[in-house]
Amino acid sequence: MITIGALVGNAALELRILESGTSGALSESVTWVHNTELPDPSPYIREKELVLTNGLWIDQVTPAEFVANVRRAGAAGIVFGLRAERPRTPEGLVAACGEAGLPLLEISPAVPFTAVSHAFSAMYADERQRDLIGMVRRGDALATALSRGTGASGVLRVLTRDRDLPLAVVDRMGRLLAADGAELDAGQLRTVAEGLARRPPALELDLGDGRAALFLVGAVGDVDAALVCLRPLAELTATERDALEQAARFLSLEVARQQAVQAIEMRFAGELLEMVLSGGRRASEVAGRLQAFGVDPTGALAVCTVAFSGEAATVHGLAEMVGEFFADEGVPAVVAGGTNDVVAVLAWRDSEDELPALGERLVANVAERSPGRRPVAGLGGVVAHAGDLRQPLLQSREACRVLRRTPGGPAVRGFRELGTHRLLLGLVDPETLSAFSRDLLTPLREHDARRGGDLEPTLRAFLDHDGQWAATAAALHVHVNTLRNRLARVTELTGRDVGRTEDRVDLFLALAIDAMA
Known part of the structure; x- marks a missing residue:
């Protein structure tokens, strides 16, 4: 300068x-x-x-x-x-x-003034030469750091060796990949992730205790992370900006390498699920594949399937979040990302009763890192060894599929907890189910809206009390004759007689479908 x-x-x-x-x-x-x-x-x-x-x-x-x-x-x-x-x-x-x-x-x-011009030109040339030499040396140091496998942390060490800058590398899911001289809390990491999700991505953000400059890190044309400097762009010299932009380009190489490794691991994990599902001769390969991922195939195993409620396709990064959760929990797991869900096959040393608690922690962790989305997890139970994985895998995915189509329902459930009717409803087209429920319940709701009546709550109470007249009347604080009159009116409006089992099932399913919508 x-x-x-x-x-x-x-x-x-x-x-x-x-x-x-x-x-x-x-x-x-x-x-x-x-x-x-x-x-x-x-x-x-x-x-x-x-x-x-x-x-x-x-x-x-x-x-x-x-x-x-x-x-x-x-x-x-x-x-x-x-x-x-x-x-x-x-x-x-x-x-x-x-x-x-x-x-x-x-x-x-x-x-003469020309002497000032000549002196300035000479100083400028010297400065540019120093900058270029510095850039070449820094490039060599960055390449060496990456070749030695030091990753993002090695890149930051090269930068801070010559410049006192507070730096961090944050990916688009808000994960802190590396830091040197900078501390970011969960809220600040989320702010960076939101900034990277913008179109175009943010180049400077207010992190609460000051503005920070973002230097974008990308692989294959997309923005995957940011090199974050906890100083505003205006306070950075041209030389500092050049150094940070150069480092961001090297970080892009590291991100591309990591993505390639993850893609290979995800492909092998996907093949593992295919082996489990195919059975027969390929099932014999499952144990070796599990062992390659660090999961003991001779011990107890469990299956957990995760997805986001109401979303048809898997959200990018969900598999990484699930994998990181199990790594933090110290649970060896193989995580495979599919088109509609993410499946984890994990070594399970505790009792099966402890599995739902792990599922609850998992969805809470994913929810915290995915604002605006509702994760759900289907559990497939625990089996003694790798040869028995097919059934819990199918049950886990089916339970997750039902939960995903039940926005107001539970976030974590095992296959056996859902009830047969929920699993059967999960097999039917949602529009067909919605039309069936609407045809039965709309007359009741229109009547209640016009008359200020209680037909729908009465029907729900009657079914909740297993069709017992006295118990339902007591719960509603009405006389049994009043209850009979209300349910007779339900029969008139819906064409379903609560005294007949098949009609009672129709009304029960209509209310269950409505709760799933």
């Missing part, structure tokens, strides 16, 4: 400071030098340029007007060139610069 102070330090230029400007002005970056004698040079001066002038404009505008024009253009300062006709810098110019907080330098009559 070239500054006014650096130019003054060049004794050959014979520069003398008359006004230092605002605090720190002499240490700010100068982009170039601009020689002008125009009364208003503002249209031609770029921001942070140093203006060189002999004052030939002095008969056309006052020094205060000239300074105001230069200031408006955002110039770094003014260098006034002394000459035989004007051996001293005009006092009005000195006063105007002092008032405007603009640095003012005086240059000896013996030194």
Whole structure:
């Protein structure tokens, strides 16, 4: 970075400071030098340029007007060139610069402006050369770090070796991949993930205790993560930004490598599920495949299937979230992501009664990392060894499918807990079910809305009490005759007699379907 102070330090230029400007002005970056004698040079001066002038404009505008024009253009300062006709810098110019907080330098009559231009060019060339050499060396160090398998943490160490910057790498799911000098809480990680999900992605975010710059990390054309610097972009020098952008490109290589590894692992995990489902000769390969993933095939095994309620396809990143959860829990597991769900086959050392609690922790963890979505988990029970996995796998996926189509239902259930009617309903087209429920319940609801009646609540109470008249009447605090009259009206409106088993089943299913909607 070239500054006014650096130019003054060049004794050959014979520069003398008359006004230092605002605090720190002499240490700010100068982009170039601009020689002008125009009364208003503002249209031609770029921001942070140093203006060189002999004052030939002095008969056309006052020094205060000239300074105001230069200031408006955002110039770094003014260098006034002394000459035989004007051996001293005009006092009005000195006063105007002092008032405007603009640095003012005086240059000896013996030194031409071209000497300043040449000196600036030489300094600029040296600076660019240093930057390029630094970039090459940094690139070598980054490549070495990645080749040694140090990953994102190695990249950050290379950056912070030369620059005191608080850095972190966060992926688009809000996971902290690495950090050096930076601490991000769960809320800040979520903010970064939300920023990366925008289109276009955010390049700067407010993290609550200050603004942070984001340098995007991508593989195969998508944004997968961000190199986060806990400083605003405006406070970063051009050299620092170049270094961070270079590091982000190297991190993209690391992300691509990780994605390739994950894709291979996911393919092998998917093949494992196919082996389990196919049975027969391929079933003999299951034990070896489980062992390759670090899961003991001779011990007890359980199956858990996860998906998001109401979503037909698997959300990107769900398999990684599930895998990380089991890793944090210390449970060896094989996780396979499918089109509609994510299946985990896990080693289970506890009793089967403990499995629902693990499922509850799993969906809570996924829900926290997936705002706005509702995860569900179907459990397939525990088996003694790998040869018996087919049934719990089928049951786990079926339970998950039923839960996924029941937005208001439980988040975690085992196959046997759901009840036969729920499993059967899960096999029928949702629109068909909805039409069946609507045809039966709409007349009751319209009647209750018009008359302020209680037919639907009465029907629900009657079915909840297994068709027992006295128990239902007591629960509703009405006489049994009142209950009979209400249910007779239900029969008139729906065409279903609560006294007949098959009609009672229809009404029960209509209410169950309504609860699943």
